[in-house]
Each structure stands twice: as structure tokens, then as C-alpha cells.
Amino acid sequence: MKRxxxxxxxxxxxxxxxxxxxxxxxxxxxxxxxxxxxxxxLDIIDxxxxxxxxxxxxxxxxxxxxxxYIPEFSRGKSExxxxxxxxxxxxxxRILPGGYLYMSDILGDPKKTREIGRxxxxxxxxLEIDVVVxxxxxxxxxxxxxxxxxxxxxxxxxxxxxxxxxxxxxxxYVSGSSRxxxxxxxxxxxxxxxANVCIIDDFMKAGGTITGMINLLxxxxxxxxxxxxxxxxxxxxxxxxxEDYTSLVKISNVDIxxxxxxxxxxxxxxxx
Amino acid sequence: MKRxxxxxxxxxxxxxxxxxxxxxxxxxxxxxxxxxxxxxxLDIIDxxxxxxxxxxxxxxxxxxxxxxYIPEFSRGKSExxxxxxxxxxxxxxRILPGGYLYMSDILGDPKKTREIGRxxxxxxxxLEIDVVVxxxxxxxxxxxxxxxxxxxxxxxxxxxxxxxxxxxxxxxYVSGSSRxxxxxxxxxxxxxxxANVCIIDDFMKAGGTITGMINLLxxxxxxxxxxxxxxxxxxxxxxxxxEDYTSLVKISNVDIxxxxxxxxxxxxxxxx
Numbered sequence: 421m422k423r424x425x426x427x428x429x430x431x432x433x434x435x436x437x438x439x440x441x442x443x444x445x446x447x448x449x450x451x452x453x454x455x456x457x458x459x460x461x462l463d464i465i466d467x468x469x470x471x472x473x474x475x476x477x478x479x480x481x482x483x484x485x486x487x488x489y490i491p492e493f494s495r496g497k498s499e500x501x502x503x504x505x506x507x508x509x510x511x512x513x514r515i516l517p518g519g520y521l522y523m524s525d526i527l528g529d530p531k532k533t534r535e536i537g538r539x540x541x542x543x544x545x546x547l548e549i550d551v552v553v554x555x556x557x558x559x560x561x562x563x564x565x566x567x568x569x570x571x572x573x574x575x576x577x578x579x580x581x582x583x584x585x586x587x588x589x590x591x592x593y594v595s596g597s598s599r600x601x602x603x604x605x606x607x608x609x610x611x612x613x614x615a616n617v618c619i620i621d622d623f624m625k626a627g628g629t630i631t632g633m634i635n636l637l638x639x640x641x642x643x644x645x646x647x648x649x650x651x652x653x654x655x656x657x658x659x660x661x662x663e664d665y666t667s668l669v670k671i672s673n674v675d676i677x678x679x680x681x682x683x684x685x686x687x688x689x690x691x692x
Numbered sequence: 693m694k695r696x697x698x699x700x701x702x703x704x705x706x707x708x709x710x711x712x713x714x715x716x717x718x719x720x721x722x723x724x725x726x727x728x729x730x731x732x733x734l735d736i737i738d739x740x741x742x743x744x745x746x747x748x749x750x751x752x753x754x755x756x757x758x759x760x761y762i763p764e765f766s767r768g769k770s771e772x773x774x775x776x777x778x779x780x781x782x783x784x785x786r787i788l789p790g791g792y793l794y795m796s797d798i799l800g801d802p803k804k805t806r807e808i809g810r811x812x813x814x815x816x817x818x819l820e821i822d823v824v825v826x827x828x829x830x831x832x833x834x835x836x837x838x839x840x841x842x843x844x845x846x847x848x849x850x851x852x853x854x855x856x857x858x859x860x861x862x863x864x865y866v867s868g869s870s871r872x873x874x875x876x877x878x879x880x881x882x883x884x885x886x887a888n889v890c891i892i893d894d895f896m897k898a899g900g901t902i903t904g905m906i907n908l909l910x911x912x913x914x915x916x917x918x919x920x921x922x923x924x925x926x927x928x929x930x931x932x933x934x935e936d937y938t939s940l941v942k943i944s945n946v947d948i949x950x951x952x953x954x955x956x957x958x959x960x961x962x963x964x
Binding site for chain 1: 695696697699700701703704707708709736737739740741744746788789794796797800801802803805806828829832833836839840843845846847848850857858879881882
């Protein structure tokens with residue numbers, strides 16, 4: 421295959437298969453060329469990916485040598501995207517009765533959820549995550565987006581046990597906002613003991629739901645390596661029970677009477 | 693930018709942005725080259741995409757001229773993938789109490805859900821779908837995968853109204869398997885009147901849930917252009933209430949005593 425055709429085929433492979441380790445002979449055979457040519461192709465792809473802020477190709481030499489694509493948004497690209505999100509969320513038409521904020525349009529847009537996932541996956545890429553965990557329902561698209569960039573599976577904690585998933589572990593927890601006792605359940609079969617997990621959710625107020633997930637995951641001896649939330653609410657009345665997390669935006673003030681919303685950058689950008 | 697670098701950048705753009713129409717001058721400026729060179733680049737990318745069964749670049753000449761990537765799995769690629777799925781599902785360790793089948797590993801794998809989405813999106817690509825609709829919870833990753841290839845948003849029908857989504861429309865329906873009256877709800881704000889929709893779900897038995905969705909969507913005057921289910925159950929005791937749908941696999945027989953599962957191709961492959 422000619423270089424120009426190989427570059428298209430290889431670029432497609434890397435974008436579709438992040439973190440998948442392949443040895444060079446695999447591509448030599450597939451694309452009917454030489455190792456030297458593939459090596460030059462990889463140099464070109466790596467340099468474009470790096471220039472565009474899309475990550476890089478990680479190469480290893482020797483017997484176990486090969487290549488994999490590490491998709492890492494550059495810091496600048498992540499912050500530019502977060503700033504766009506922040507501005508979108510400040511639109512006063514988003515105010516709902518009760519001071520809630522309408523976000524379903526953003527969470528329903530596969531391109532936006534993919535970009536949100538890319539930002540978290542870039543931030544967590546060196547943590548050796550084995551599985552992404554979320555709780556039904558709104559965090560699900562974000563969890564899949566993160567997982568697709570980390571090349572790991574997703575496990576969904578449910579609030580209602582489903583008969584179709586076999587035996588399961590459940591816990592009770594107190595929801596921060598409603599102060600009610602709720603339950604969470606995870607099928608035994610869905611998570612291996614001692615896995616490195618990353619928790620993803622769309623929204624965090626006091627953090628009761630995420631604390632519930634942490635407690636449930638402790639039953640599986642999981643290591644919670646990272647927690648990512650799209651939006652946190654800045655609520656001075658309630659003490660936050662989760663401390664170590666990454667948020668993209670912080671909803672600081674929703675003034676229903678004045679129809680004004682104040683959205684700031686989350687601790688992803690401020691580093692706090 | 694040199695041709696080899698342009699090919700990497702353009703391939704990445706098309707894979708990440710299916711169905712997005714761009715005029716050639718956009719790329720001429722972005723990649724600092726000439727219209728003739730971009731045109732040749734597009735020929736190369738189009739030919740590789742077609743040879744690999746990944747779809748094609750659709751080009752239009754004249755004042756509104758430009759290019760967009762139509763991601764269409766070739767028939768052969770789709771059927772090969774469905775056959776792999778079928779074999780995975782026949783593994784007897786999947787049998788759960790009650791004759792249910794464990795599928796959460798497949799639905800939890802972002803690569804598999806993406807491929808399932810690609811198969812449906814390829815089959816429905818000419819139907820001018822405006823939005824993909826699913827019902828919480830298990831169909832959600834499939835719906836996002838289909839939507840990402842069609843470049844349209846996802847709307848999630850819920851079984852419980854959430855206070856954070858504003859006013860909503862709800863209906864009651866009879867679940868085919870449990871014969872109980874259940875309800876479904878969709879926020880008013882989430883779907884425009886008269887939209888062309890595609891319904892996606894993971895599993896269909898008699899079709900009660902999908903009929904519920906059809907009835908709910910009728911309240912929004914939506915046109916249901918396609919219905920896609922990953923697996924249908926072949927149940928001779930119950931009459932199917934939904935007729936016009938596309939299934940990838942058909943679970944024909946789950947024999948708990950003999951630990952045997954029979955999974956056949958769905959009507960995607962058999963054309964019925």
C-alpha cells in the first residue's frame with residue numbers, strides 16, 4: 421500500500437483504538453509494506469497528533485516493541501473547551517423551577533459528551549484505570565466517553581436491582597440534597613475484586629451519591645483512583661463530604677428572580 | 693502543510709465529525725494549501741475509506757459545494773460483527789436464574805457498543821434521522837453510539853420524572869413481560885415537534901416498552917423512521933406488538949437445565 425493510503429488507514433486505526441498496543445509486524449503485514457516505512461508513517465502521525473493537541477504515539481523498542489496511541493488533549497485544548505461549556509451554562513433560559521439548571525441538551529449531544537470524556541480521560545490517563553463507574557442515568561454518556569478514550573469497560577451502579585443481572589451487592593446511603601435513605605446496587609459479576617476505578621458523574625452537590633458509590637465500591641475492594649464530575653454546585657449551606665475530585669465547572673449562584681446564573685471554572689482549571 | 697501531514701489531520705477530522713458538511717476553502721485555509729491539493733487528499737481518503745468498508749466522502753460541487761463523511765459499514769463488515777456477537781451470546785455461562793441472559797459485559801464495553809451503533813447507523817443512514825430516542829438504562833450507550841455516527845442528539849425517556857428537567861409529558865403503558873402498568877416520561881423541552889426519530893433499545897420481547905415509546909413520541913408528533921434492537925427474544929407464547937424493527941440477534945431458546953442457549957441472526961441479516 422502507498423504511504424498516503426497507509427497514513428489514512430493507520431490514523432483511522434489509532435483514533436478508533438486508543439491504548440491498544442500493536443507490534444510493528446502487525447502493520448507491516450496488514451499494509452503490505454516494510455518495517456522502515458511503517459516507522460516513518462508513525463513519525464508523521466505522531467507529529468501531527470502532537471501539533472494538533474490530540475495526544476501522541478507511545479513506542480517501545482525491543483522484543484515487546486510496538487506502538488499505542490495515547491489520546492491526551494493538551495491543557496490548552498481542554499481549557500478552551502471548558503470555557504465554552506461555562507459560557508453555555510450561564511444562559512439564563514437554563515433556569516428551571518427550584519433553581520435547577522437545564523443541562524440535558526449538553527448531555528444529549530454525543531459530540532459534547534465525547535469532548536467532556538476526552539478532557540477527563542486526558543487528566544486521568546496515567547492512573548492505570550481498569551474500569552469507569554457511574555450511577556444511572558445522566559452520567560452514563562460521560563462515563564462511556566471517558567472509558568472509550570481509556571479503552572476500559574463501564575460499570576453502571578443502579579438505584580433499583582434488575583432481575584436480569586444475577587446476584588448483587590447493595591448498600592444504603594443518605595442523599596445529601598434530599599436527606600433520604602436511598603439504595604445502590606451493583607451486580608457481583610460486573611466488577612473484579614481490587615480493580616482501579618474512576619468514578620464519573622454529571623453533577624455533585626454535597627457529594628452524597630458519590631460517597632454512596634465509594635462505599636459500594638469498597639465492598640469490591642476497589643481502589644478509587646479518580647472522581648470526575650462535569651458540574652459541582654457551590655452550596656455554602658452544606659458541607660461537602662467528598663474532597664478529592666475533579667470538576668470542570670462550578671455553578672456558584674442561580675438567581676431565579678434576577679434570572680442570572682454564575683458559572684465559574686471547576687477545580688480542573690483552578691487546580692484546587 | 694505537507695500532503696502526508698494533511699492526510700492525518702483530515703482523516704482525524706472526518707472520523708471525529710461524521711455528516712459534518714465543510715466547504716473546501718475551510719480546509720484550504722486551515723491546512724495552508726491549495727484547493728487542488730485538498731481535492732486530491734479527499735480522493736485518497738475516500739478510496740481508503742471505501743476499501744476498508746468504513747463509508748465514503750460525499751462531495752458536492754458548485755456554490756454550496758463541499759464534503760462530508762458518511763460513515764457506512766459495508767454489509768460484509770456488519771454481518772461479520774453480528775456473527776461474532778451471536779457466538780459470544782451462545783456461551784452457556786451467560787444463563788441467569790429465570791432464563792435471562794447476562795449481556796452487561798457486552799453493553800459495558802465501549803468498543804462493542806460503538807460497533808453496534810455503527811451497524812445501526814449504517815442501516816439507517818439515509819432516513820434523515822433528527823434524533824435518537826431510547827429508554828433508561830441499558831439502551832443508553834447504544835443510542836449514543838448510533839447518534840454519534842449520525843451526528844444527531846440523543847433523548848432519553850425515563851421511567852421516573854426528575855425535578856431537574858422542567859415540565860414533561862407522560863404516558864402509561866402495559867409492560868409485555870410483567871403485565872403491569874408502568875409509566876414513561878419525556879421533558880417537553882427535550883424534543884421538537886415533528887422530528888424524525890430512531891428508537892434504539894438493547895432488548896425486545898413482546899415489544900411493550902417500544903410500543904410505550906411510540907405512543908409517547910406520538911404526543912410530540914414525531915415520525916418514528918426506524919426501530920433498532922440489539923437482541924430480540926423469540927417467544928411463542930406472546931404475540932409481538934411491534935412489527936417494523938431491525939434486530940441484530942434473536943435469542944431463540946434458553947434451556948436452563950441443559951445449559952444451552954440458541955442465538956440466531958436477527959432480521960438485519962435475514963432481511964425479514
